[in-house]
Amino acid sequence: MITVENLVFSYTNKTFIENMSFHVAKGEIFGFLGPSGAGKTTLQKILTGLIVTYQGSAVLNGIECKAHKPSFYENIGVDFEYSTLYEKLSARQNLQFFGSLYAKPIRNIDGLLESVGLKNDGDKKVSDYSKGMRSTLNFIKALLHDPAILFLDEPTSGLDPTNSRIMKDLILHEKERGKTVLLTTHNMQDATELCDRVAFIVEGEVKALDTPHNLIMRKGAATVKYTFNDGAEHTAECPLTQTSEDSLLMQLLKSNRIRSIHSSEPTLNDIFMEVTGRTLK
Numbered sequence: 001m002i003t004v005e006n007l008v009f010s011y012t013n014k015t016f017i018e019n020m021s022f023h024v025a026k027g028e029i030f031g032f033l034g035p036s037g038a039g040k041t042t043l044q045k046i047l048t049g050l051i052v053t054y055q056g057s058a059v060l061n062g063i064e065c066k067a068h069k070p071s072f073y074e075n076i077g078v079d080f081e082y083s084t085l086y087e088k089l090s091a092r093q094n095l096q097f098f099g100s101l102y103a104k105p106i107r108n109i110d111g112l113l114e115s116v117g118l119k120n121d122g123d124k125k126v127s128d129y130s131k132g133m134r135s136t137l138n139f140i141k142a143l144l145h146d147p148a149i150l151f152l153d154e155p156t157s158g159l160d161p162t163n164s165r166i167m168k169d170l171i172l173h174e175k176e177r178g179k180t181v182l183l184t185t186h187n188m189q190d191a192t193e194l195c196d197r198v199a200f201i202v203e204g205e206v207k208a209l210d211t212p213h214n215l216i217m218r219k220g221a222a223t224v225k226y227t228f229n230d231g232a233e234h235t236a237e238c239p240l241t242q243t244s245e246d247s248l249l250m251q252l253l254k255s256n257r258i259r260s261i262h263s264s265e266p267t268l269n270d271i272f273m274e275v276t277g278r279t280l281k
């Protein structure tokens with residue numbers, strides 16, 4: 001669905017994206033992960049035809065992005081970091097207006113509002129919407145014309161846990177409907193849960209690209225951490241696969257002297273820190 005080959009781009013006279021290549025298959029949820037300023041939004045802008053001054057190739061649904069025609073936007077839906085809604089119009093009026101810009105028929109507005117719990121607020125002006133309500137409205141705006149490819153820039157940022165769950169379920173539902181989704185997120189748990197594959201972008205370069213599971217497995221084995229008290233509190237750990245070889249652990253288990261015990265699997269957060277050399281801010 002998307003093929004990027006030898007992509008080169010710079011905002012200034014210094015090259016920012018240098019020879020980037022990757023592809024995204026139809027029906028895939030593909031995540032761009034990486035620290036602030038890494039180039040995730042820049043990449044989305046290139047793929048959505050907003051930046052056309054790149055070299056190399058970025059082909060989306062058979063169309064070279066920089067050579068796109070207006071009909072290009074009939075097939076892509078964009079929910080970027082900053083919401084683009086008319087404050088003085090109600091949610092419903094916004095959706096009606098943006099829907100009227102497409103040549104093809106749009107989805108049922110009431111159904112979309114209902115899917116994100118905004119049905120009773122559909123006639124409220126956007127200026128009276130909360131931050132989370134704006135985010136969800138901006139998201140359904142991207143679904144209006146039932147696009148084949150969705151670009152989501154930090155879709156769950158600023159949402160409460162319930163709304164974040166609703167949003168993630170809707171993203172998964174779009175995948176089930178055969179849509180391709182490209183998303184950026186700073187939330188590694190969301191990325192693990194949602195993405196079929198993720199690309200770690202650091203300073204305009206793809207540093208790692210694989211399924212979250214493969215990346216996590218490459219990091220190594222899970223460990224068991226336990227604490228016990230023999231006059232003073234102690235902590236020890238051993239690999240999960242070698243618990244029976246840990247004589248101290250066996251002894252403590254037999255004598256019921258374990259105070260706490262838990263396994264700790266590597267997460268995408270660990271991979272983030274390893275690949276980018278820094279923690280999430």
Ligand SMILES: Nc1ncnc2c1ncn2[C@@H]1O[C@H](COP(=O)(O)OP(=O)(O)OP(=O)(O)O)[C@@H](O)[C@H]1O
Nearest residue numbers: 011012016034035036037038039040041042043184
């Ligand atoms: N219009 C612009 N002109 C010049 N430099 C820009 C412009 N837009 C972005 N940049 C620079 O390009 C780099 C990448 O920015 P980008 O917005 O793609 O980062 P990001 O990975 O999306 O970060 P975040 O996680 O904070 O959203 C940054 O150094 C930024 O300052």
Ligand SMILES: [Mg+2]
Nearest residue numbers: 040041081153
């Ligand atoms: Mg960004």
